Amino acid sequence: MTQTARLRPFVTKGSRFNVRFPGTSLLSWACLISLMLILVGEVMGDEVQNLADLIDRRIEARWKSDGVTPAPRAGDAEYLRRVSLHISGSIPPVADARQFLRDESLDQRRRLVDQLLESPHYITNFSNFWTRVMMPESATDLQGQAQRPGFQAWLRQHLGNNTHYDTMVYELMTTPLAGDRSMNAALQNTGTVSPIAFFTTKQIKPENLAAATSRMFLGIRIECAQCHNHPYDSWKQEQFWGYAAFFAGIERTSRNEDVIGQVKEVFDRRELTIPDHETVVQATYLDGTQPQWRSRVTSRKTLADWMTAKQNPYFAKAVVNRLWGHFFGVGIVDPIDDFGGSNKPSHPELLDELAADFVAHDFDLKYLIRGITASHTYQLSSRKTHDSQNEPQQFARMAVQGLTGEQLFDSIAVAVGHLESFQQQQPFQLNQTGARGEFLELFAPDNNSPTERQTSILQALALMNGQFTSAATSLDQSSTLTAVAEFPWMKTPDRINALYLAALTRKPRPEELERLTKYVDSGGPAKNQKQALADVFWALLNSSEFLFNH
Amino acid sequence: MTDRARLTRRDLIKLSACGAFGSSMSRWLPALANEASKSPDRRRSVILLWMTGGPPQTDTFDMKPGHENGGQFKPIDTSVPGIQICEHLPQVAKLMQYSAPIRSMSTKEGDHTRATYLLRTGNLPQGPIDYPTLGSLFSKELGQENSDLPNFVAVAPYTQFSPAAYGPGFLGPKFAPLVVGDANRVVANGLGMNYDQSLAVKNLSLPQGINVERADARLSLLGDLESDFSSQRPGLNSESHQSAYAAAVRMMRSEAVKAFNLDDEDAKLRDAYGRNQFGQACLLARRLVERGVPFVEVSLNGVGNNQTFAWDTHAQNFTSVKSLLGVLDPAWATLMTDLKDRGLLDSTMIVWMGEFGRTPKINPQMGRDHFPNAWSSVLCGGGIKGGQVVGKTSEDGMKVDDRPVSVQDLFATMCKGLGLDSMKQNVSNVGRPIRLADPTAKPITEIVG
Numbered sequence: 001m002t003q004t005a006r007l008r009p010f011v012t013k014g015s016r017f018n019v020r021f022p023g024t025s026l027l028s029w030a031c032l033i034s035l036m037l038i039l040v041g042e043v044m045g046d047e048v049q050n051l052a053d054l055i056d057r058r059i060e061a062r063w064k065s066d067g068v069t070p071a072p073r074a075g076d077a078e079y080l081r082r083v084s085l086h087i088s089g090s091i092p093p094v095a096d097a098r099q100f101l102r103d104e105s106l107d108q109r110r111r112l113v114d115q116l117l118e119s120p121h122y123i124t125n126f127s128n129f130w131t132r133v134m135m136p137e138s139a140t141d142l143q144g145q146a147q148r149p150g151f152q153a154w155l156r157q158h159l160g161n162n163t164h165y166d167t168m169v170y171e172l173m174t175t176p177l178a179g180d181r182s183m184n185a186a187l188q189n190t191g192t193v194s195p196i197a198f199f200t201t202k203q204i205k206p207e208n209l210a211a212a213t214s215r216m217f218l219g220i221r222i223e224c225a226q227c228h229n230h231p232y233d234s235w236k237q238e239q240f241w242g243y244a245a246f247f248a249g250i251e252r253t254s255r256n257e258d259v260i261g262q263v264k265e266v267f268d269r270r271e272l273t274i275p276d277h278e279t280v281v282q283a284t285y286l287d288g289t290q291p292q293w294r295s296r297v298t299s300r301k302t303l304a305d306w307m308t309a310k311q312n313p314y315f316a317k318a319v320v321n322r323l324w325g326h327f328f329g330v331g332i333v334d335p336i337d338d339f340g341g342s343n344k345p346s347h348p349e350l351l352d353e354l355a356a357d358f359v360a361h362d363f364d365l366k367y368l369i370r371g372i373t374a375s376h377t378y379q380l381s382s383r384k385t386h387d388s389q390n391e392p393q394q395f396a397r398m399a400v401q402g403l404t405g406e407q408l409f410d411s412i413a414v415a416v417g418h419l420e421s422f423q424q425q426q427p428f429q430l431n432q433t434g435a436r437g438e439f440l441e442l443f444a445p446d447n448n449s450p451t452e453r454q455t456s457i458l459q460a461l462a463l464m465n466g467q468f469t470s471a472a473t474s475l476d477q478s479s480t481l482t483a484v485a486e487f488p489w490m491k492t493p494d495r496i497n498a499l500y501l502a503a504l505t506r507k508p509r510p511e512e513l514e515r516l517t518k519y520v521d522s523g524g525p526a527k528n529q530k531q532a533l534a535d536v537f538w539a540l541l542n543s544s545e546f547l548f549n550h
Numbered sequence: 551m552t553d554r555a556r557l558t559r560r561d562l563i564k565l566s567a568c569g570a571f572g573s574s575m576s577r578w579l580p581a582l583a584n585e586a587s588k589s590p591d592r593r594r595s596v597i598l599l600w601m602t603g604g605p606p607q608t609d610t611f612d613m614k615p616g617h618e619n620g621g622q623f624k625p626i627d628t629s630v631p632g633i634q635i636c637e638h639l640p641q642v643a644k645l646m647q648y649s650a651p652i653r654s655m656s657t658k659e660g661d662h663t664r665a666t667y668l669l670r671t672g673n674l675p676q677g678p679i680d681y682p683t684l685g686s687l688f689s690k691e692l693g694q695e696n697s698d699l700p701n702f703v704a705v706a707p708y709t710q711f712s713p714a715a716y717g718p719g720f721l722g723p724k725f726a727p728l729v730v731g732d733a734n735r736v737v738a739n740g741l742g743m744n745y746d747q748s749l750a751v752k753n754l755s756l757p758q759g760i761n762v763e764r765a766d767a768r769l770s771l772l773g774d775l776e777s778d779f780s781s782q783r784p785g786l787n788s789e790s791h792q793s794a795y796a797a798a799v800r801m802m803r804s805e806a807v808k809a810f811n812l813d814d815e816d817a818k819l820r821d822a823y824g825r826n827q828f829g830q831a832c833l834l835a836r837r838l839v840e841r842g843v844p845f846v847e848v849s850l851n852g853v854g855n856n857q858t859f860a861w862d863t864h865a866q867n868f869t870s871v872k873s874l875l876g877v878l879d880p881a882w883a884t885l886m887t888d889l890k891d892r893g894l895l896d897s898t899m900i901v902w903m904g905e906f907g908r909t910p911k912i913n914p915q916m917g918r919d920h921f922p923n924a925w926s927s928v929l930c931g932g933g934i935k936g937g938q939v940v941g942k943t944s945e946d947g948m949k950v951d952d953r954p955v956s957v958q959d960l961f962a963t964m965c966k967g968l969g970l971d972s973m974k975q976n977v978s979n980v981g982r983p984i985r986l987a988d989p990t991a992k993p994i995t996e997i998v999g
Contacts, residue, residue, distance in 0.1 A: 136678075215678060221678065223676070335980065335981065337678065343981075384783060402787055451786065453786075454722040454723040454724050454786075454790040455790050457726075457798045458728060458729065458753075460791075460794040460797070461752065461754060461798050461802075462752070462753050464798060466752075466753045467753075469757075512774075512778075519771070525761075525764050526764060538768050538772075539768055539771035540775070542772050543776065544792070545775060545779045548787050
């Protein structure tokens with residue numbers, strides 16, 4: 001289908017060529033071009049496969065040298081659920097699952113990833129992802145929450161266009177701050193599409209911006225050097241303030257600490273005084289090199305040029321590692337934004353090669369995602385089959401990972417056929433009200449690693465007894481359950497199969513099926529088969545298998 | 551201990567056999583309060599009275615009579631000669647022998663969001679480190695694993711200023727508060743007057759139409775799934791999931807959860823606390839402490855249906871503060887006498903504070919603005935040598951003249967009063983160990999230990 005759609009413009013062109021080259025039929029042109037397209041596709045496809053191979057080569061070499069026995073390759077169902085959660089932010093709907101599980105073609109996993117990357121859910125899921133990275137304040141402070149919509153709109157625009165990562169960060173770093181238009185518009189109309197909230201949530205203070213940008217974009221936690229030389233790392237206080245000096249030109253014009261509405265930017269200010277010290281430091285890059293200053297170019301822009309340059313030693317590695325962490329639960333450097341002296345990468349060559357390849361592909365995020373998800377390493381099962389799989393940074397079995405509130409809510413919504421889900425994701429809604437808002441508040445992710453996610457008692461109570469789960473497992477209110485329980489020509493095992501597919505994206509194992517069929521046929525304590533099916537669905541939705549990605 | 555935290559299928563089934571709980575618990579419950587107070591290894595509890603928005607020191611514990619900054623209220627004598635406080639705290643004044651007002655709090659942060667974070671975590675928001683709120687920090691030290699009730703209960707927190715200042719931070723959800731009476735939603739629903747409803751634990755009862763037998767059957771089905779999953783995919787995530795479920799079920803079925811049934815209390819006592827959200831929440835705090843909950847926080851967010859940040863009195867300060875004190879005084883004083891009557895005051899530290907104080911200078915709207923430079927907090931009860939005032943501000947109240955106390959000093963003082971080692975470290979989310987209080991902090995030794 002896509003093939004024909006792609007060909008259509010060429011076919012029209014071909015007819016014109018047809019006039020100039022009599023004897024060559026339209027059909028043969030079309031054939032030739034489609035062959036060329038396939039070849040191009042092959043070449044592109046090879047690149048993704050090359051990246052995947054690059055990953056597997058390094059990871060496997062380590063298994064060999066350390067005597068690690070990896071887990072087997074994940075089955076299709078396991079892969080489908082995992083990659084859907086990672087890319088589109090929720091489990092797959094039953095219909096998609098059935099279709100995928102029937103597909104026996106060789107490239108089915110790669111095509112699935114392509115589809116997921118083109119779906120609007122990719123945009124939603126990754127705009128949440130990048131918001132958590134760039135504006136962690138939006139989860140914690142009032143001002144951050146208020147400015148989240150405009151920031152997310154900006155992200156969505158770029159993710160929708162697949163703007164390459166360097167361009168996106170450059171735009172963020174250099175976004176205009178001075179003048180009434182930008183700052184006031186963004187503050188007063190919170191729906192304005194702009195990354196400016198990045199600056200306001202950092203109170204547009206040089207030290208806050210320095211700490212945030214170095215950690216988020218370079219993987220360097222230099223902020224500890226703000227007050228004193230870093231105890232464990234080599235960063236010195238002067239280096240911190242030298243980096244902060246790139247933001248020294250931003251000046252608030254209001255004296256009131258609470259008002260950050262008015263800002264001007266002094267183009268050629270390239271130094272600042274360390275607070276409570278006499279020392280004046282010059283703007284200096286973190287790698288120690290001195291900037292090439294140009295007139296009428298702000299220091300901020302000069303910094304952005306250095307930061308997003310292909311030869312920057314930190315930039316590509318930091319983001320490659322961040323995305324690796326998203327897909328594997330653990331970074332090659334972990335914690336993922338701490339490339340400190342004492343925190344060594346588990347696979348240094350791999351990290352270098354990944355970063356170089358990412359740069360060679362112009363910081364294309366979707367390319368990186370395609371490569372990672374095509375790797376054999378990513379496709380391993382999360383089942384533990386050997387003791388040597390215990391070390392998370394061997395990546396010898398997929399880590400069990402916690403879901404974010406959004407992923408959890410949207411997955412429940414998909415499982416039970418709750419249609420409100422997508423509408424509720426409207427980024428322009430300031431106060432996320434309703435079931436989703438309450439849920440997100442309760443399940444706001446802690447900043448612990450996704451492999452060490454903890455459950456609170458209130459979360460457990462909400463999942464066990466809460467209104468939303470109750471509705472999901474009520475025969476009057478749950479679309480999935482009602483359909484499964486009421487459909488006349490199904491036998492009990494079919495019904496259980498359907499519930500498993502809806503919640504866990506897999507079929508029950510024979511012993512599970514036997515056990516549950518017995519339970520449902522007996523009617524459970526309610527002496528009612530439909531109620532007993534509701535009990536099964538309740539257990540599925542409350543299980544670790546449902547509540548985690550694995 | 552760790553064995554118990556890890557829940558097997560067998561345990562889930564055992565838990566679900568609720569009969570076992572019912573009989574064994576009812577036997578020892580009546581003796582609970584007495585035993586709680588006598589037991590020599592009983593650890594201390596904390597009740598935090600949090601004044602959302604920042605209460606004015608000059609109209610409460612650091613009166614400035616005769617000065618133009620003093621405002622409309624008059625000082626009165628207290629049970630301790632020489633200490634005077636506001637006339638609108640008459641009952642609290644009678645218990646001054648148990649209380650130590652600190653008049654020299656000095657904190658440098660005048661923005662609600664950042665100051666709330668500072669006072670509640672001991673630190674300014676700093677890059678990637680998620681500091682835990684003090685309830686999580688202290689309940690982790692004071693609490694016991696596998697208790698029937700959670701170790702940290704927060705009543706009606708108004709978290710909008712700074713949600714992170716109310717969470718467990720790097721300690722993780724295991725140390726998150728059990729929140730009852732969500733003030734954020736109370737505001738939205740106008741539930742301010744309907745305090746009984748707002749003080750219940752959410753989702754504590756089984757869904758409609760599901761009886762205990764059904765619930766047991768469901769838990770047993772869940773147990774099967776869990777044992778399969780954790781045998782194939784062992785790890786922290788599913789362990790934590792299972793122990794949270796076990797704790798939730800334990801609480802749902804425990805006798806101790808009756809702490810939330812305020813109707814069991816004598817009507818006269820309920821009246822004495824004040825028939826309002828804060829008063830009844832203080833009563834709930836006593837009932838929880840009595841059942842061994844080591845940290846309870848109660849927020850005074852406002853009066854009646856205005857449950858937001860009523861202490862933020864930028865205009866008409868005196869009218870608002872007078873009505874707030876009218877709620878605070880009986881609740882706080884009754885809490886102390888009630889605890890005393892039950893032999894629990896010696897082991898229960900009460901902390902009264904907000905995120906900052908308010909300007910001594912009265913603005914043209916008869917209001918007072920944010921003021922972190924020189925303000926008051928109060929420590930009383932367990933571990934505190936009451937009847938003395940800490941520090942001193944200048945005549946106009948604009949600066950600290952004697953013994954400035956920082957947030958970290960206050961945290962270190964609390965540690966000392968609670969018998970905790972402030973040098974104890976927790977590993978933060980960035981891998982760096984963080985102590986309960988900064989090593990440079992100076993506890994106010996004259997009022998503790």
